[in-house]
Amino acid sequence: MKQETTTKTSYHIPVGPIHPALKEPVYFEFEISGERIVDVNVKLGHVHRGVEWASRKRNPIQVLYLAERICGICSFCHPAAFTLAVETAADIQVPERAEYLRVIQGELERITSHILWAGVAAHEIGFDTVLYFTWQIREKALDLTEYLTGNRVTKGIMTIGGIRRDITPDMLPRIKKDLNFFKDNFEKLRHIFLDDKTIKMRSQGAGILTKKDALKLCAVGPTTRASGVKKDVRVDTSYFAYGDLDIDYITPDVLTGEVNGDVYDRIIQRLLEVKQSIGLIEQCIDQMPAGDIVSEPKIPKLMNQLKKVNGEGVGRHEAPRGEVIHYVKFDGHSENPYTWKVRAPTYNNILPWIPMLKGEQIADIPIVAASTDPCMSCTNRVAIVNDNKRYELTKEQLHSLSVEKTRRVLK
Amino acid sequence: MRFSMLPSVFAQMFKKPWTNKFPAKYAPSNTTQFLADVGEGKAEIIPPIETPIGFRGKIKYDKEKCIGCQLCIKYCPCEAIEFKPKTKKIKIYLARCCFCSQCNDVCPTNCLTMGEEFLLADTDPYSKDLIVE
Numbered sequence: 355m356k357q358e359t360t361t362k363t364s365y366h367i368p369v370g371p372i373h374p375a376l377k378e379p380v381y382f383e384f385e386i387s388g389e390r391i392v393d394v395n396v397k398l399g400h401v402h403r404g405v406e407w408a409s410r411k412r413n414p415i416q417v418l419y420l421a422e423r424i425c426g427i428c429s430f431c432h433p434a435a436f437t438l439a440v441e442t443a444a445d446i447q448v449p450e451r452a453e454y455l456r457v458i459q460g461e462l463e464r465i466t467s468h469i470l471w472a473g474v475a476a477h478e479i480g481f482d483t484v485l486y487f488t489w490q491i492r493e494k495a496l497d498l499t500e501y502l503t504g505n506r507v508t509k510g511i512m513t514i515g516g517i518r519r520d521i522t523p524d525m526l527p528r529i530k531k532d533l534n535f536f537k538d539n540f541e542k543l544r545h546i547f548l549d550d551k552t553i554k555m556r557s558q559g560a561g562i563l564t565k566k567d568a569l570k571l572c573a574v575g576p577t578t579r580a581s582g583v584k585k586d587v588r589v590d591t592s593y594f595a596y597g598d599l600d601i602d603y604i605t606p607d608v609l610t611g612e613v614n615g616d617v618y619d620r621i622i623q624r625l626l627e628v629k630q631s632i633g634l635i636e637q638c639i640d641q642m643p644a645g646d647i648v649s650e651p652k653i654p655k656l657m658n659q660l661k662k663v664n665g666e667g668v669g670r671h672e673a674p675r676g677e678v679i680h681y682v683k684f685d686g687h688s689e690n691p692y693t694w695k696v697r698a699p700t701y702n703n704i705l706p707w708i709p710m711l712k713g714e715q716i717a718d719i720p721i722v723a724a725s726t727d728p729c730m731s732c733t734n735r736v737a738i739v740n741d742n743k744r745y746e747l748t749k750e751q752l753h754s755l756s757v758e759k760t761r762r763v764l765k
Numbered sequence: 766m767r768f769s770m771l772p773s774v775f776a777q778m779f780k781k782p783w784t785n786k787f788p789a790k791y792a793p794s795n796t797t798q799f800l801a802d803v804g805e806g807k808a809e810i811i812p813p814i815e816t817p818i819g820f821r822g823k824i825k826y827d828k829e830k831c832i833g834c835q836l837c838i839k840y841c842p843c844e845a846i847e848f849k850p851k852t853k854k855i856k857i858y859l860a861r862c863c864f865c866s867q868c869n870d871v872c873p874t875n876c877l878t879m880g881e882e883f884l885l886a887d888t889d890p891y892s893k894d895l896i897v898e
Contacts (some may be wrong), residue, residue, distance in 0.1 A: 412842070419842035419865050483770075490783075497817075503823040504879070510865040518870065519819070653840060653871050 363581075366390050367716075369401040378729070384718065394711045409694040414440055414514055414660055415653060417691060422508050424696060425729055427470065428462045431673035432696065433512035435680040438593060440514050444660055449646040452516040454638045455466070459502070459511055460594070460671070460721055461545075465497040465536060467674035468509075468576075468624045468631075471727045472543065475621065478720040479556045484546055491539045498532045500700055501525070514656060517647030526639060548609075549620050555722030557617035561710040561722035566575040571705045575676020577726045579605050580623040582613035587672040597638050604630055615727045627702055653705055661689045669683040675699040675727050700729045787813045804839035816881045821864045823882040824857055826897045830876035831855065837877065849898075852864035857897040 364387040371379040379400035405424055409417045413434075421432040434456065441448065471648040473488030496506045503509040503519060511518050521529070547553055563573065568581035578585050588596045604626045606619040613619060618685040650656040664686030671678050676699030685692040703726040712721050788810045793799035802808040833853030838846045845861035846868065857867065857868075869877045887895055 365888045388830070413840070415840050415867065416842040419863060419867070500820070501817045505864065508865075510821075510863075510867070513870075633799065654836065 358581065360615075367720075371397075374473060379463075380728070382719075384716075386710075389715045389717075391711050391714050391716065391719075394507045394708050396707060398426055398704065406696060408741070409691050411690065413657060414691065415657070415683065416514055417515070418503050418678065419508075419510065421696075422510065424698065425727065427467050428463070428508055428673045428675070428678070428698075429508045430459050430511065431671050431678050431681070432698075434692075435669040435671040435673075435678045436459060436682065437512050438661070439515055439667040439680045439682040440669075442661045442669065443665045443667030443668070443684055444514075446515045446649055446659075448516055448649055450595070450643050451520075451645040452647045452649075454642040455517045455519075455521060455647060456512070456594045457510065458521070458635050458638050459517070461634045462495065462499060462502070463509075464631045464674045465628055466492055466499065467545070467727075468628045469495065469543075471624060471674075471724075475554070475617075475721065475724050476547075478724045479553065481552060484543075487539075489545070491536065491543070494532055494535055498529065501528060514660075515650050516646070518648070519649045521639075524563045529639065535630055535634060536628075539626060540632070544625055547625060552637075553621070554618065556718075557621060558719060559614070560617045561714060561725055562717050563706050563710050565613070566617070567706065567709045568721075571709075572702050572704045573676075573706045573726075574699045575673070576620060576623045576627060577676065577703045577706060579603065580616035580620040580667075582607070582612075585677075587670050587752075591670060593670070594632065595638065598641065598710060601630070601634060617721055620725045657689050660684065662686065673699055675729060676703060683688075696725065698728070698729065703728065720760045773885075785814050813884075816883065819879075820881055820883075821879045823880045823885060824862065824868070824897050825878045825880045826857065827857070827876040828854055828898075830874045831896050832870060832874055834873060836871045836873065840867050842867065852859045853898065857898060858881050858890070859885060859895040860887075 364385050367382075367384040367386050369382040369384065381397040381400065383395040383397070393519055405420060409420055412420060417436060418433045421436045422429045422430045440446070468493045469488050473485040473492070476482070476484035476488065499509060500506045501524070502513045502521065560648070563577065563580045563581045567573075568578045568583050573583070574583070576583065581603050584605065586603050588601055589603055604623065605613060606622040606626070607613050608626060609622055610619075624758045650659070665686040666681065666683040669680040669682070678699055679694040679697040681693070682691050683693040705725060706726065708724075711719065715721060766823065772778045789799065789808070790811065798809060803810055831854055833848075833855075835855075837850055837855065838848055842865060843861050843863050845858050845863075849856055864879070866879050869875075869879060885895060889895075
């Protein structure tokens with residue numbers, strides 16, 4: 355926002371980068387006129403971690419675990435997209451069973467993430483009973499994740515050319531039991547979210563993102579689908595085993611018959627996706643063929659294969675928040691990636707905040723911002739280095755700069 | 766619809782809490798004293814919830830089987846493993862371990878396995894409990 359647009363009737367409110375209301379560092383500049391938001395500006399880049407650079411010193415197997423740590427909630431999506439990129443670059447064929455198992459893990463993560471989001475959204479509008487209820491469901495989902503992968507959050511299940519853990523027939527009863535639990539509680543949750551007066555009052559008509567804006571600003575995932583844009587990587591490119599499964603675009607008009615693009619639609623959208631995910635896991639369990647789960651079980655052999663690769667690959671995966679893109683390049687000399695670039699879904703979903711927040715009240719900021727399910731730390735991997743300026747400073751230079759500033763301040 | 770919450774509230778009143786009260790019913794004011802009491806048999810620990818099959822806990826290392834190939838060191842994502850050139854064996858620092866069990870997968874002799882122990886909190890990252898060798 356520019357200073358000259360400020361008139362006498364409106365004033366600035368800076369929020370962040372570190373603020374008790376924000377879970378992750380992001381900086382907002384609001385221009386407020388009374389209770390109305392006139393203009394918004396968002397600044398990112400407060401949690402740069404140098405993840406992509408760190409990958410250049412690691413081999414692809416180690417990068418999998420690094421990718422997992424880009425985001426705690428999407429700890430399957432990032433390795434999945436990275437694996438897809440490496441498999442494209444190295445032309446690795448994945449066994450069919452592994453593709454189905456990957457779908458199961460991906461969809462289980464979607465359930466966990468969306469239910470977490472539902473709880474956070476309820477908490478943002480002050481409906482904490484629902485928060486505890488969703489946490490109860492999520493705990494079951496996490497227990498199931500632990501049962502299938504061995505870890506609760508950072509799953510460590512992906513590997514290049516397959517998946518690391520199989521689902522044996524004796525595991526199926528437990529999975530089916532938990533899926534039934536999700537289904538029962540999903541109905542309850544749906545009833546709370548769709549019929550409750552409080553939620554309707556706070557979310558209907560708030561934070562509207564029109565279809566035109568969603569297309570123009572390249573919003574991804576549930577945020578864009580709630581505005582009526584049919585965009586879903588699972589359907590568009592049918593990677594993993596999604597091509598074999600019965601899956602279609604979900605937009606909120608399936609349930610309500612109309613698309614408004616407000617917070618309420620985004621709630622409906624996510625709840626419908628939870629239902630879709632439960633269905634997809636059930637389909638996978640029924641259709642899963644027998645066979646190997648990894649194309650090359652000997653990792654040193656796989657590394658020798660990757661060492662010779664001279665090429666690049668792009669991996670796209672539909673994460674719970676939208677499309678995540680990984681780009682990997684190998685130079686043919688080393689097994690370590692020459693370049694690795696990550697585009698996390700929240701990066702696209704931040705600009706839509708501006709049309710969503712304009713004209714809203716200050717009290718609507720938390721729920722509108724939360725309705726895109728933002729994940730700040732995922733997006734901040736890009737550091738802008740100005741070519742005219744020196745970007746490597748020694749300790750002495752830094753110290754002298756600091757001394758100069760002190761003198762300047764003292765003047 | 767106004768009192769639709771009441772059935773849940775009444776049901777909740779007669780239900781037991783989900784929380785497993787580990788390690789004691791009430792949080793001990795002095796943990797060290799509590800652990801000393803447990804050691805002497807004065808107090809009792811409420812056991813934690815059982816870990817599922819395939820849980821990734823503290824790594825178990827079978828020293829006899831290890832051939833010193835260093836593959837685990839090459840593929841460990843957090844550089845938690847150190848090679849001891851004299852004995853040609855490895856040393857794992859659990860304070861750095863991320864419990865991904867990649868070393869288990871890559872080991873040609875299967876000398877590494879994931880155990881079930883998970884209570885690994887310690888004030889010293891180099892304490893005896895956190896080093897496997």
